[in-house]
Amino acid sequence: MTESRASERPMVYDPLRRKEVALTPEEGVRQGIVRHLIDKLGYPPELMGNEVALRVGKLSRRCDTLVIAPDRSPLMIIEYKAPSIRLSDAVLEQIYRYNSVLRVPVLVITNGREIYAYLVGYDGEETRLLSRLPSYPELLTLTRRDCP
Template identity: 40%
Template sequence: MMQLNLPPYQTRVKEANGRKQIFDILRRKYVTLTPEEWVRQHFIHYLIEHRNYPVALLANEVPLQVGEKKVRADSVLYDNQLRPRMIVEYKAPTIALTQKVFDQISVYNLLLHVDYLVVSNGLETYICKMDYENQTYRFIETIPDYQNI
């Protein structure tokens, strides 16, 4: 897999049914190793190991319903009252982070109304801090530590 602009971690990869799988610590199971999953697992470990995000308050592949359409948010961070605080959308390293990606995460945010929107392809990461009172947002440089959210 491709080298990312995220800290390395001790991956757990195996082969099953002729396919590579990687262990997802949030779902507590092996999942198919795709380029997007490679980014997800590195990003989750970055949040936990370098930004002190509690494992118990993170979830992967969170089901949402937008009208008749069922979708999944890649990762969601919750606070201690289990209110969503951050949505993270991942793309494979070869996928550009275009307006379409931001539109996708914005639709999820219509349902979850979080404080932070994050998109990453493992090479580039963009973080938006929402300001609902002024109906604006601003890009910030780094993912805040959990205690600063």
């Protein structure tokens, strides 16, 4: 009996989806960043999700990683690309389309070699590039929107 091609692919355990997934170049970037967020920057895995379904207009899409606050409000979207993919305006436009649905305050794009984090401006504020990925406590502080 011969094995199928799918079973020959390398697999990796995704702690957020709680299952084995195919280890593609993009998935390798995702797993490295997720581990860094959890292990080094204090992100609670129970407040993160990979491949989160959303609707953009009439289209069903999946955002690569979504980070939420303890009150379940969305805080950050991360879009991953394979290391061979250049982080272009098209990648930024893709994550902005996703954000038209979620309206998170922080957007991140990365190919594992480069990483850009943006604090999104609303109500006349400018979007600005952050100098680094914030820790989870910093993310909560950065994104706090005080209600009058």
